[in-house]
Amino acid sequence: MILNTIRECDCAGKKVLVRVDFNVPLKDGVVTDDTRIKAALPTVKYLLDKGATLIVMSHFGRPKGQKNPEFSMAPIAKKFSEELGKPVILASDVIGDEVGAQVKALKAGEVLLLENVRFYAGEEKNDPDFAKALASFGDIYVNDAFGTAHRAHASTEGVSHYLPSYAGFLIEKEVKFMGPLLENPEKPFVAIIGGSKVSSKISVLESLVKTCDTIVIGGGMAYTFLEVQGHKIGKSLVEEEYKDTARSFLAKAKEKGVSVILPVDHLCGAEFSDTTPAVTIDSVEIPDGMIGMDIGPKTVALVCAAVEKAKSVVWNGPMGVFEFDNFANGTLTVAKALAACSGTTVVGGGDSVAAINKFDLADKISHVSTGGGASLEFLEGKVLPGIKALEK
Secondary structure, three states, X not given: OOEOEHHHOOOOOOEEEEEOOOOOOEEOOEEOOOXXXXXXXXXXXXXXXXXXXXXXXXXXXXXXOOOOHHHOOHHHHHHHHHHHOOOOEEOOOOOOHHHHHHHHHOOOOOEEEOXXXXXXXXXXXXXXXXXXXXXXXXXXXXXXXXXXXXXXXXXXXXXXXXXXXXXXXXXXHHHHHHHHHHHOOOOOEEEEEOOOOHHHHHHHHHHHOOOOOEEEEOOOOHHHHHHHOOOOEOOOOXXXXXXXXXXXXXXXXXXXXXXXXXXXXXXXXXXXXXXXXXEEEOOOOEOOOOEEEEEOXXXXXXXXXXXHHOOEEEEEOOOOOOOOHHHOHHHHHHXXXXXXXXXXXEEOOHHHHHHHHHOOOHHHOOEEOOOHHHHHHHHOOOOOHHHHOOEO
């Protein structure tokens, strides 16, 4: 997959329409986590350094196509301005004559942030008229919002039909690290897939089994796989309607010679609670009345040994209920193993990214993806409309 990137566009003296992902958490009108704003800065600063004037756009929350002050970009504009180190003008609206006048009045090197693009139903419907109205503000379109690249919306896909379109540095980096995992990963390639449900991860497993040497299955979803192998799982989570799917996946992995690591021991609790004591079960069999809450020490050792030898590792989804301190060890140790791995390590998906951040290991991972749903769909091998629009 080869993209048109901002390195190739001549933006000096041009107005550049930039789609970013500033869908950040707010509390009492203050941004509480500015990771996504910081992630967009390299692209924004590069364009400004090259002499561009910027019209920046993003969504925030779910205003459902209605103007709602609760979802205004105002507090985000303030934080963006602080991080950028220069004034950011907040537009009065998303489209319309008043915004058009604000765009026209921009001086070279200024930055205008449009109001929340989801204030208009045309955004999520990818309405051509809405996309055209947005496109009319710029000479060039740059998309750097990987987190929304799996949505064919007006600001992520529609505008690309009306303007020369380029990928920003963040999208370029995501594709650079994620693309080879699906096409031609360095071997041995280990995938660690966790999370609570088989239903949400089976597509990823079926995509990765084509290129992986080893697949680790952890988290709540592991118990459905253990049950179809004939093991006792106590009161652990099981998805009855996905048993056949799990059985068929294990057969497919065996046929392809892919090693599947499932828990061989467990940390269990008598109930699903953060105060229930952790009980180590030194066996694959979980006693009646107990719930599997994390992988046990033997399983941790198996996963760490696989990661240590790997040239490529992708991790999506925690190994246990890491939000509960008593059951965070499996996820923490796997995170540390990735941090120590000399191969290429990619972490995608909200919970595993949250774990990496919680344990302060992000700077030791080759690439931490900014897009939860987008990285999941990318690993499933799906075409992401926002990325496809930027291909050469």
